[in-house]
Amino acid sequence: MSASSAASSSGAIMSVSSKTSKVSKILFLLILMGGLVYAGVCIYHDLQGIPTSSLLVYALLTVALLIALAFEFVNGFHDTANAVASVIYTRSLKPNTAVIWSGTFNFLGVMLSTGAVAYGVISLLPVELILHMGSDVGYAMIFALLSAAIIWNLSTWWFGLPASSSHTLIGSIIGVGVANQLMSAHQGTSGVSWNQVINVGESLLFSPLLGFILAALLLILSKKLLRIPALYKAPENDMPPPWPIRLLLIFTCTTVSFAHGSNDGQKGMGLIMLILIGTVPMAYALNHTVPKEEWAKFSAHSVAAQKTIHDLLPAGFVLQQGTDVRAQVTALVENKQGTPQQLDALAQLVEIVAHDVSKSDSLRNLPPEQVGNIRNDMYLVSESMTLLQKNALVHQYSLNQVQMDSLKTYHTSIDHATKYIPVWVKVLVALALGLGTLVGWKRIVVTVGEKIGKTHLSYAQGASAELVTATLIFAADRFGLPVSTTHVLTSGIAGTMAANKSGLQKSTIRNLVMAWVLTLPVSILLAGGLFWFFRMIF
Numbered sequence: 001m002s003a004s005s006a007a008s009s010s011g012a013i014m015s016v017s018s019k020t021s022k023v024s025k026i027l028f029l030l031i032l033m034g035g036l037v038y039a040g041v042c043i044y045h046d047l048q049g050i051p052t053s054s055l056l057v058y059a060l061l062t063v064a065l066l067i068a069l070a071f072e073f074v075n076g077f078h079d080t081a082n083a084v085a086s087v088i089y090t091r092s093l094k095p096n097t098a099v100i101w102s103g104t105f106n107f108l109g110v111m112l113s114t115g116a117v118a119y120g121v122i123s124l125l126p127v128e129l130i131l132h133m134g135s136d137v138g139y140a141m142i143f144a145l146l147s148a149a150i151i152w153n154l155s156t157w158w159f160g161l162p163a164s165s166s167h168t169l170i171g172s173i174i175g176v177g178v179a180n181q182l183m184s185a186h187q188g189t190s191g192v193s194w195n196q197v198i199n200v201g202e203s204l205l206f207s208p209l210l211g212f213i214l215a216a217l218l219l220i221l222s223k224k225l226l227r228i229p230a231l232y233k234a235p236e237n238d239m240p241p242p243w244p245i246r247l248l249l250i251f252t253c254t255t256v257s258f259a260h261g262s263n264d265g266q267k268g269m270g271l272i273m274l275i276l277i278g279t280v281p282m283a284y285a286l287n288h289t290v291p292k293e294e295w296a297k298f299s300a301h302s303v304a305a306q307k308t309i310h311d312l313l314p315a316g317f318v319l320q321q322g323t324d325v326r327a328q329v330t331a332l333v334e335n336k337q338g339t340p341q342q343l344d345a346l347a348q349l350v351e352i353v354a355h356d357v358s359k360s361d362s363l364r365n366l367p368p369e370q371v372g373n374i375r376n377d378m379y380l381v382s383e384s385m386t387l388l389q390k391n392a393l394v395h396q397y398s399l400n401q402v403q404m405d406s407l408k409t410y411h412t413s414i415d416h417a418t419k420y421i422p423v424w425v426k427v428l429v430a431l432a433l434g435l436g437t438l439v440g441w442k443r444i445v446v447t448v449g450e451k452i453g454k455t456h457l458s459y460a461q462g463a464s465a466e467l468v469t470a471t472l473i474f475a476a477d478r479f480g481l482p483v484s485t486t487h488v489l490t491s492g493i494a495g496t497m498a499a500n501k502s503g504l505q506k507s508t509i510r511n512l513v514m515a516w517v518l519t520l521p522v523s524i525l526l527a528g529g530l531f532w533f534f535r536m537i538f
Contacts, residue, residue, distance in 0.1 A: 076436020086462030109261020171523030
């Protein structure tokens with residue numbers, strides 16, 4: 001790319017209408033205030049009938065929620081710039097229009113997400129921290145991992161490096177888990193769930209490689225099948241592309257924005273749920289919206305699951321007297337061995353949960369003082385059911401299809417009670433992510449649009465990279481895995497540059513790789529240090 005064309009490109013994206021600036025700021029503030037007021041009203045309604053907590057608890061709740069929203073806000077202007085880079089650099093949309101459009105579909109992506117990724121990220125945390133979210137250790141964990149993620153995201157954004165918010169958050173979770181284990185080694189404290197870290201790490205590692213390869217292949221295939229010369233040209237004279245190409249690029253921008261919201265937004269939702277469960281468990285530990293008709297079947301599902309687990313035990317097995325059932329199931333979740341003692345304890349815990357919830361006709365009417373303990377028991381049972389259905393334990397105990405169906409039905413009932421996202425949480429995260437898109441997009445857009453390849457991004461290159469990115473994110477959503485929009489899209493653009501023989505700017509690629517390589521160790525160290533600091537404070 002020549003110096004003059006690069007300068008004109010930079011000038012194009014940096015030009016923002018001064019007339020709309022004041023109006024945009026007013027609308028921004030109004031939407032932000034409206035979202036906060038809506039959330040405040042919902043929280044007030046949810047807390048009605050709940051025993052009053054101390055002012056300190058509510059203060060910690062407020063601060064933790066604001067930090068979680070700050071993380072999503074930073075995520076919005078850090079990551080979503082990737083989605084708008086192509087439409088801005090190809091002149092398909094004006095900068096202001098592009099970021100508003102992208103922010104809107106980020107919002108919709110969050111609102112229509114399933115929540116699977118949210119609880120997939122949470123499962124990375126040590127079991128004991130999840131079980132004791134309302135303790136001083138739980139607060140230290142939340143503040144440490146969120147603060148570390150925000151610090152690193154802002155640092156890479158300042159230098160215009162499209163580093164991964166997903167990598168940053170996961171690195172922060174690992175840092176907290178490792179620090180927790182080191183600080184409490186004499187107590188046999190658990191650390192990070194490394195099996196889940198490996199699963200998530202594989203998705204984060206292989207998705208950029210797939211992005212590079214698939215985007216390159218898609219561009220090559222397009223050249224063979226779509227013989228439209230204009231599609232493979234770079235924008236000229238600041239003119240928008242022909243309408244068919246323009247619509248294609250707007251469509252790909254829309255899909256990436258929606259996919260980014262559906263995947264990245266869930267990380268913030270999961271953290272907010274941890275905050276709510278730890279701070280006011282009587283209001284948020286269990287899903288009060290489960291219909292009574294559905295919950296009435298829970299007892300039958302429990303009996304069937306308990307029988308299935310008992311059928312897996314060796315003939316004549318007898319559990320030793322005085323065994324701590326919860327400790328045995330916790331050990332099952334942590335070490336994943338599935339000993340007969342652990343399975344028998346799991347069957348007993350299933351029975352305990354069924355007995356506890358039978359005291360009321362709905363989750364909403366359970367005794368408030370028991371909600372936290374019931375929720376913890378359900379969490380242990382749910383994680384154990386996941387191991388029985390998807391782990392090597394399936395082969396170890398040779399579960400047949402009837403047994404698998406029985407466990408799946410019961411597992412679904414448990415998850416309906418514990419793994420849920422209130423609508424107001426989705427709205428708040430969606431607003432934070434969407435509004436963040438409108439603020440700090442320029443630095444990352446310049447890097448993505450100008451500094452990866454040596455030539456200007458063509459229409460086909462932008463569309464190929466974005467279609468592959470959206471597809472991979474939707475696939476990750478299907479399996480409840482977090483992926484990095486940043487890594488996949490920038491790798492996709494690099495792949496199209498390689499396929500097009502356009503050449504890559506080595507200095508930018510070196511900086512990108514450096515940011516990718518440093519993200520995990522830096523966020524681990526940051527979060528670990530902050531966890532120690534907050535432990536001292538709390």
